Amino acid sequence: MSGNAVFAEYFVSHEATFVFGLRADLGEPEVVEVSLTLADLRDFVAAELGSTGANGGGAEPARSRLDRANLGSWQELLDPLVAPLGEWCAEGDPVWLVPHDVLHYLPLHALRVGGSLLLERNPVVYTPSASVMRYCRQKRQRPRGAAALVLGDSLGDLPFARDEAEAVAAALGTNALVGADATRTAFLDRMGDSPPAGVVHLACHGTFDAAEPLRSGIVLAPDHGGAEILSAEDIFGLTLSADLVVLSACESGVNARRPGDELLGLTRALVYAGVPSVVVSLWRVDDLSTLILMDRFYRGLAELHKARALQRAATELMQMTDDQVLEYVERRAAALRASGDDAAAERFEGLAYSSLLAAERRIPRPSEGPWRPFSHFAAWAPFVLVGDWR
Template sequence: MQTPTHLPVDTIRTAIPDDTLLVEYFRVRDRILVCLLGKKTLEILPVTLETRVAGFLRLLQFQLSKFRLDRQYLERFQDSLVRATQAHLKELYDELVAPFAERLKARHLVFVPHGLLHYAPFHALFDGQAHLIDRHTVSYSPSASIYALCQTRSANVSGPSLVLGIPDPQAPAISEEVQAIRRVLPQPEVFLGKDASEDILRSKGPTSQFIHIATHGHFRQDNPMFSSIRLGNSFLSLYDLYQLKLPVELMTLSGCSTGLNVVAAGDELIGLARGLLHAGAQSLVLSLWDVHDRSTAEYMRAFYGFLQQGKSKAEALREAMLHLRASYPHPYQWAPFILIGKA
C-alpha cells in the first residue's frame, strides 16, 4: 500500500458484504461525482461543485475551531454552538448526500473521500432530523481497492493490547484516557511518557492484537512523508511507519490530526492511513480533529467496551458516538473519530 493499488471492479465487489455500500467521490474539474458500488450496484452520479463544498466546509471548520476558546464561553453558548454546527452539517449533507440519499439502503456505508472531502465528517452529516450515524454504521477508506484488501487481510486475533500514552501540558487528559481503556482492553500492556518509546512499539507491536497510541502529531504539509507522531523518546515519521510490521486487528491513534483549522487537502491524513495500513494493520481508528479532554477518555472506554461485548468495530464506534452524544451534544466531542479498513 506504499504505492497506489488498483483492483478490478469485480474483485472489489466480491469483498463487499451484502449489507454494505461503497460511496466513492471523485472530481472532474470543479464537479464532484459519486460512485455507488455494492454487491449488485454500480452507479455514477453528479453531486455538486467543489467550490460550494469548500465554502461550507470552511464554515464548519470555523465552528469547530471555537472549541479552542474559553471553557466558560463554551458552556454559556453550548446550545447555540450546537445549532450552528448542525446547520453547517446540514448544508454539507444537502450538497454531498441528499442528491442520492434515497439510494442509501445498506446498513453499512463506506465513504471513500477525495481531496478536501477527507476532512468532512460524513458520519455526522445532518439531514434536519438525524445524523447519518443514526441511520447507518459508517467507515472510511483511502480507496475502494484498499477497502477490498483490508477485508481479506490476516491479523493477530489474540495477544496483548499495547497502550502508549504521551501526556503533556497541552493534553493532560491523556493519562486519564490511558487509565480508562486499560480497564476494558484484554491483556493491557501500558507505557506512559518516556516509557512509551519507539523501541516498545517495534518490539511489542508485532505480536499485539490491539494498539492504542494517545499522543500528538506533527504534520508537514510541504512534505507529508516527514509527518510524524510523537512517542516517548522520539518522533515516528510516516517514512518510519512504512518500515514497521504491525499485523494488528485494530490500531487507534487518538491524537493524530492536523486539526480542522489547518488549510490542507487531506493528503497528510491519507498518508498516515496508508502508512499504518502498509505496516499491516487491518483497521484503524483516527481522529479528524484533536479532542484531548475527558470526553475522549469516555469515548474510548465506551468504544472498547462495546467491542469486547462482541460488536463489530463499526457497530462499536457507532454505539460509542451515540453514548457520548447523550452527555456531550456537540459534534466536536462525539464525532471526531473515524474507522478506516475492515469494519
C-alpha cells in the same frame, strides 16, 4: 461488496460532484450528480476548517471554528452528498465512504439522512480509495482477542491522555505504558514480539507536517533526552500484524492530498504496513469526551464489529446528560483513589470540570430539560474508522 454493505464513492470536479453507489444486489453502480463544484467545497472547507482542512490553515485553529459551527448550515449545503444513501441502504447496514479531494476533511457521518444522523442510522467506515478496502481485508492477521499495547501521555503533559490510556488498558486486560515508559523503542519492541500486539492504542501528541506529510507522526517519549517522533515514513518501513490501531491524538487522521487524490500520512502508512483497521481523529479533540468515547468503544468491541462499536460509542456520548457525565467522572475518580492515587483523582476531577465548562460554551444549558454537554458534533464526530469494519 458483501452482505448489506453499501459503497459510496465521491468524485469532485470543477463542474459538479458525482456520487457512485454500489450494493451487492445491484448489477451496476448508481450515479448521482450533485451541483456542488470543487470551488464550492474548497471554499466551504476553508471557511469552516481553515485553508488546509481540519489541521487548520489560518490564524484560528480549526477546533475553535468547529466549536461555533452550525451543523444545520452544513446540512443545507452538503445534504445532496448523503441523501442518496437513504435510498441505497436500510438502517443498520454498514456504509463504506470513499471521499475525494477536500471531502476527506469533512465528517460526512455527522450529516442527516432522512430524519436521523447518518452515524445514528448506520455504522460508517472510510477508506482513502476504493482499492484500499481489498488491501485491508487481505492484511487481517489475528482475532480480536489478541494481546494489546497501550501507550499514553508520552511527554508527561497530557494528564487526561494518561487516564485514557489506563482506562483503555484496563478494558483490554493489559497495563499501559505511560510517561517516560511510552517510548519509540517500547513500541517497536512490542510490535516485534511473538505474538505481536493485536490492538494498539496511542494516546499521545500527534503532529502534522503539511510541507512534508511523511514526517507527520506520533510524539513518543525519548530513550535518551528530547522527544522522538514515530513518523509516517517510519511506519511505511514496518510490517505490522495488529488488527486495529487507534490513534487518539490531535488531528491524527489528517493527511496531505497529492495529485490523483493519493493521501500521505499516518493513516495510509499504517494500512500500507499491514494494519487493516485504523481509528483516527480529524481535528483536535476534547479530553473528557475522548476518554468516555474510547472507554465505550473498547467495551463495545467485546460484542460488536469495529464500525458498530464506534457508532454506539459516539451515539452514547452525544446522548449523555451532564448527570451521567458527572457520574462517570466520580466513578473514575473513585477508582483512582481506591488505587491509592489521590493526587491523580483530584487532577482528573479538576480537568473534567474544566472540560464541562468548555462544553457549556459550545452547548449552553437549556432552561428546561437535560443538558447534553457533548451533543455538539465537534465532540462526537472527530473519530473515524478507516479500513475494514469487521
